[in-house]
Amino acid sequence: MSEPTSPDRPEEGAPERLHPLFLLSGLGGALRGIAGGYVAIGYLAVSGRWTTALLGAIGLLAFLVIGIFLYWTRFSFRVGASDIRIDSGIISRRHRSIPFDRIQDVDIKQPLFARLLGLAEVKFETGSGGGGGDGEEAVIHAITLRRAHEIRDLVRARRGVAAAAVEADAGDERPPVYAMDLRRLFLSGTFNFSLAVFAGLFGLTQTMGDLLGFDPLNRRFWIGLAEGNHPLAQYLVEHRAGAAVAGTLLLLVVGLATGVVRTIVRDFGFRLDRTGAGLRRRRGLLTRTDVTLPARRAQAVVVATGPVRDRFGWRELKLQSLARDEGSGDHVLAPLADDDEVDRVLDELAWRPIARDAAWQRLSKAYVTAFAIGLSPVILLLGLIVGALVLVPPMLDPVVAANVSESLRPMRLSATILLAVVVGATLLRWLAWHRAAYALDGDRLLVRSGWWRRRLTILPTAKIQSIDLTENLVSRLFGTATLHFGVAGGGADGHIIPAIPSATARALRKDLLDLPA
Numbered sequence: 001m002s003e004p005t006s007p008d009r010p011e012e013g014a015p016e017r018l019h020p021l022f023l024l025s026g027l028g029g030a031l032r033g034i035a036g037g038y039v040a041i042g043y044l045a046v047s048g049r050w051t052t053a054l055l056g057a058i059g060l061l062a063f064l065v066i067g068i069f070l071y072w073t074r075f076s077f078r079v080g081a082s083d084i085r086i087d088s089g090i091i092s093r094r095h096r097s098i099p100f101d102r103i104q105d106v107d108i109k110q111p112l113f114a115r116l117l118g119l120a121e122v123k124f125e126t127g128s129g130g131g132g133g134d135g136e137e138a139v140i141h142a143i144t145l146r147r148a149h150e151i152r153d154l155v156r157a158r159r160g161v162a163a164a165a166v167e168a169d170a171g172d173e174r175p176p177v178y179a180m181d182l183r184r185l186f187l188s189g190t191f192n193f194s195l196a197v198f199a200g201l202f203g204l205t206q207t208m209g210d211l212l213g214f215d216p217l218n219r220r221f222w223i224g225l226a227e228g229n230h231p232l233a234q235y236l237v238e239h240r241a242g243a244a245v246a247g248t249l250l251l252l253v254v255g256l257a258t259g260v261v262r263t264i265v266r267d268f269g270f271r272l273d274r275t276g277a278g279l280r281r282r283r284g285l286l287t288r289t290d291v292t293l294p295a296r297r298a299q300a301v302v303v304a305t306g307p308v309r310d311r312f313g314w315r316e317l318k319l320q321s322l323a324r325d326e327g328s329g330d331h332v333l334a335p336l337a338d339d340d341e342v343d344r345v346l347d348e349l350a351w352r353p354i355a356r357d358a359a360w361q362r363l364s365k366a367y368v369t370a371f372a373i374g375l376s377p378v379i380l381l382l383g384l385i386v387g388a389l390v391l392v393p394p395m396l397d398p399v400v401a402a403n404v405s406e407s408l409r410p411m412r413l414s415a416t417i418l419l420a421v422v423v424g425a426t427l428l429r430w431l432a433w434h435r436a437a438y439a440l441d442g443d444r445l446l447v448r449s450g451w452w453r454r455r456l457t458i459l460p461t462a463k464i465q466s467i468d469l470t471e472n473l474v475s476r477l478f479g480t481a482t483l484h485f486g487v488a489g490g491g492a493d494g495h496i497i498p499a500i501p502s503a504t505a506r507a508l509r510k511d512l513l514d515l516p517a
Contacts, residue, residue, distance in 0.1 A: 013078040015087075021117045022142035026068045028113050034060065077140055079151060082158075084124065086140070098138060102126050104322075105277060105292040106152035110145070112286040120148040124155075156277075177279065177348050178334045178341055180270040188267065188336035189260030191309050195251070267335050274348050279333065293331055295349050297322040299487040300495065301458040302330070303342060303354065310454060317342050319349075322488055354456065358446055360437035366478035367499035368433045372426050374474070379426075382419040389415065428452060438497050445485070445512065447497055457495055461515045463487050469509055471502065481505040 037060050044053035070090045078085045083099045109121040124138040140151075180188070268285035278295040282288070300320040309315070317334040333345050343353040389412040393405040431451035439446045445459040466486035475481060481502045485495040500508075 013080040013085075015076040015078050016143075017076055018072055018140070018142045019117075019119055019144060020072075021119060022072055023065075023068055025111075025114050025117060025119060025142055026071070027064060029111075030064045030068060034064075075141075079154065084151075084155075086138070096138075098124055098126065100155055100158040103155050104294055104297065106155050107292070108145075108148050108152065108290040110284075110288040114142065115288060118145055119143065120145045122148045122151060174273070176271050176273050178270075178272040178337060178345055180267060180335065184336055185264050185267060185270075186260055187314075189263035190256055191306070191314065191336065192259035192263050193255045194258045194262060195255050263335070270335065272333060272345065279345075279348060281331070281333070291331070293319060293321055293333075298349055298351075299463045300460070301346065301349075301351065303456040303458075305454045306452060307454075313338050315339065315342050317345055320487065351458070352442075352444075354458070355439075355441045355446070358439040358441050360439045360446075360448070361500075361504075363433060363436050363497075363499045364478065364480045364501055365433070366475070366480045367436065368426075368430050370474050370478055370480075370499070371429045375422055375426060379419065379422055382415055382422065385415045386412065386419055436498075438500075440511075443515070447495060459485060459487065459495060461512055464512060467509045467512060469505055475499070476502075483509060 037056075041053050041057050041060075044050075044056060067090075071088075074090050074093075075086075075088045077087070083097045084103075085095065085097045087093065087095050104125040107123045107125060109123065110119070111121070114120060119142045122140040122143065126138060140148075143151075265285045267283050269288075270283040271281070273280045275292060277292055278297075279293045280291070281293065282290050298319055298321050302318040302320065304316040304318065305314065314336050315334070315338070316332065317337055319331045319333050321331055334341060337345070339354075346353055389408050393408065428451060432449070435448060435451050435454065437448045443461050445461060445464070447455075447457040447459065449455045449457075464485050464487060466484075468484040468486070469481050470484065471481045478499075479502055480499045482499065483497045483505055485497075487495065497505075497508075
């Protein structure tokens with residue numbers, strides 16, 4: 001939490017500025033955020049207006065340099081006897097004081113360029129959760145790594161948790177609670193199959209496809225190749241089956257490679273250690289983060305998996321906390337762990353292992369029935385459209401039937417795909433119903449959900465701040481209700497139990513609210 005202060009308090013300590021090299025690191029960050037400017041300059045250059053493009057690039061760079069310089073000159077911070085003060089703002093000045101007793105911990109982050117320059121970013125975790133507008137005011141963007149560690153040690157010492165700092169610094173001398181070697185990293189990457197590169201290609205072609213004359217995601221691009229007797233088009237026509245197989249293999253290879261690369265960049269050197277305050281997590285190949293997660297601020301635990309991961313006994317362990325992790329309250333404690341490793345991390349948080357023999361209660365069949373009834377008009381309509389597109393052309397005159405059938409092929413294909421998607425969604429809903437359940441395990445609530453994205457949520461009853469019971473027209477017809485559980489640091493819709501009998505929902509809500517905090 002931050003509070004406005006007077007700008008003239010001598011006891012706040014000597015003013016300090018960001019490191020002068022922030023002018024370089026800050027400029028690099030600003031350049032990454034102006035993709036639209038690059039597109040405009042590229043368009044001017046390709047269209048032959050080189051002078052205008054050059055002047056635009058110089059003007060844009062000058063604007064960024066002046067802005068970064070003014071920010072650097074107008075930003076300062078002071079480390080005082082009881083708080084840290086941050087003064088910022090170019091035109092509108094803001095003076096903020098962060099008392100030591102409200103700082104839960106200090107996180108240190110080093111992007112790649114900052115690591116090369118020996119700089120670090122310091123973020124102060126406060127009880128407000130960091131989700132509001134004050135989050136930016138609690139960040140010192142570029143100081144030396146040594147000074148960053150000095151500030152973190154000072155804050156911990158002033159808060160009476162110096163022992164935690166000593167334990168954190170000595171963490172490398174003890175076995176970690178959890179760590180990932182290269183083999184585990186590659187294995188985790190294969191489970192994180194991703195087609196993000198194709199999404200990026202789609203965005204690039206939508207932005208610059210016409211400019212470059214290359215847009216493979218546009219149907220007209222391939223029609224142009226075919227009409228121009230391009231060798232690639234002729235090869236694809238002559239080897240359709242081989243092209244389909246090659247395209248599928250390409251998708252698989254690119255998806256696996258993308259998942260592995262993203263995982264290595266994010267989780268390289270992943271290490272989780274126990275400290276006096278909680279758990280300390282370090283990870284990152286390009287951007288190195290060093291975050292401490294206070295155990296007392298943990299609100300819920302989520303154990304995630306999927307059909308393939310579950311088959312091999314692998315899990316992902318996340319912690320929902322009041323502390324923020326890159327803007328989110330979800331912290332990954334173990335990206336790829338077996339059941340024993342999950343139990344070990346939970347034990348370090350002073351949480352009981354997951355009960356293997358919990359008395360699970362199933363959801364109502366209305367979870368599937370209501371969903372299917374809601375989609376039935378869409379399924380019926382798409383079925384009629386597909387049937388008409390298939391059956392009508394043969395009834396026409398043979399002279400025009402072939403042309404009509406060919407012209408209707410794209411529409412027939414689109415309708416068939418939509419019908420398959422809707423039917424597939426209904427099937428996934430049925431599979432999810434078979435797995436979804438809830439159980440009371442002493443002083444905590446267990447909620448199991450999903451089939452493709454499987455989740456097991458552990459909610460301590462003492463952390464539940466609100467329970468909302470909702471019913472709509474459809475659920476009332478089936479006699480069911482949905483329970484929404486609100487915990488600090490997360491929205492009320494974050495944890496739900498859907499489609500349980502209304503009487504059971506009311507009884508469960510009453511029992512949970514009557515439990516001692």
